[in-house]
Every structure is written in structure tokens, then in C-alpha cells.
Amino acid sequence: MRQHSRLTFRHLSRIQVTNRLSGDPMGYVADLSMGGLRLVAKQPMGVNGCYEMCLLVPP
Numbered sequence: 001m002r003q004h005s006r007l008t009f010r011h012l013s014r015i016q017v018t019n020r021l022s023g024d025p026m027g028y029v030a031d032l033s034m035g036g037l038r039l040v041a042k043q044p045m046g047v048n049g050c051y052e053m054c055l056l057v058p059p
Contacts, residue, residue, distance in 0.1 A: 004034035020052040029055065 015029040017039055027041030039045070 015058070016056040018054045018056060020054045026051070026053065 015032075017026045017029060018024060019026055026043075026045075027039045029037050030040045031038040045051070
């Protein structure tokens with residue numbers, strides 16, 4: 001049983017995620033909850049890595 005509700009994005013606009021330090025695109029948000037987010041990325045990400053991200057929310 002989940003502890004937190006989850007937001008699933010199923011519309012045309014996507015929330016883009018970029019690396020906060022370099023500004024390089026990392027991917028798009030698939031699910032978002034209080035426990036974290038699911039990132040759909042083109043490049044594989046390291047397990048247990050720590051990343052500084054910036055979410056670009058469309059108006």
C-alpha cells in the first residue's frame with residue numbers, strides 16, 4: 001500500500017528536467033510523489049546517485 005499519492009502526467013506538455021549545474025537536459029518527469037519522481041531519461045543514470053535537478057514547468 002502506498003504511503004503517498006502519486007501524480008501521473010498524461011497530457012501533451014511535459015515537465016522537462018535539466019541538470020542544475022550544467023543546464024544539460026536529463027529527461028522528463030513520468031511520475032511525481034512525496035517520495036520522489038520517476039525520470040524518463042535518454043542516458044542511463046547511476047543507482048544511488050545524487051543529482052541536482054531543475055524542473056521546467058510549462059505555463
